[in-house]
Amino acid sequence: xxxxxxxxxxxxxxxxxxxxxxxxxxxxxxxxxxxxxxxxxxxxxxxxxxxxxxxxxxxxxxxxxxxxxxxxxxxxxxxxxxxxxxxxxxxxxxxxxxxxxxxxxxxxxxxxxxxxxxxxxxxxxxxxxxxxxxxxxxxxxxxxxxxxxxxxxxxxxxxxxxxxxxxxxxxxxxxxxxxxxxxxxxxxxxxxxxxxxxxxxxxxxxxxxx
Numbered sequence: 001x002x003x004x005x006x007x008x009x010x011x012x013x014x015x016x017x018x019x020x021x022x023x024x025x026x027x028x029x030x031x032x033x034x035x036x037x038x039x040x041x042x043x044x045x046x047x048x049x050x051x052x053x054x055x056x057x058x059x060x061x062x063x064x065x066x067x068x069x070x071x072x073x074x075x076x077x078x079x080x081x082x083x084x085x086x087x088x089x090x091x092x093x094x095x096x097x098x099x100x101x102x103x104x105x106x107x108x109x110x111x112x113x114x115x116x117x118x119x120x121x122x123x124x125x126x127x128x129x130x131x132x133x134x135x136x137x138x139x140x141x142x143x144x145x146x147x148x149x150x151x152x153x154x155x156x157x158x159x160x161x162x163x164x165x166x167x168x169x170x171x172x173x174x175x176x177x178x179x180x181x182x183x184x185x186x187x188x189x190x191x192x193x194x195x196x197x198x199x200x201x202x203x204x205x206x207x208x209x210x
Contacts, residue, residue, distance in 0.1 A: 017077030062088040082161035145180030
């Protein structure tokens, strides 16, 4: 995989999503279907990491809220991913409070990682394993690490966007994702050099706290 290829593909994917969101806000039902097709796999994968087998029910509740509030959304495709992830997380936490149970880590469907990733380090950490095995390892990470990895790899958020979803500092999310990916690399039995830094583009966002 060439350096920089994944970020370019992720950027194109965000552009497509941003255009579809803009059309959906104008009442284009076909565009909303495109938005759903692009966002739902990652959103569902993230929710499965929080609520297990009840992820589809929680996702349905989240999409009702997304559709209701769509006219008020302001931002691009990347921002929309973060906005929908925040809504989904709130619905998941509400669900868990109603059930009075702790979040459960479960194995995710193999297709949830079949998304354009934005970070070569993520792919380097996961590429030596079958998807099913990699996902089972993600499910065994501590919750903060698992959620950071899921948001960045499955949902496709950068560190600042993931931090907004989690209500944490970007540096804390970077650290959790770094530790999670490094732990995964150790589980793989391979070198960990590829996961030295999970900051976007390896250099971080200017002016951002670490």
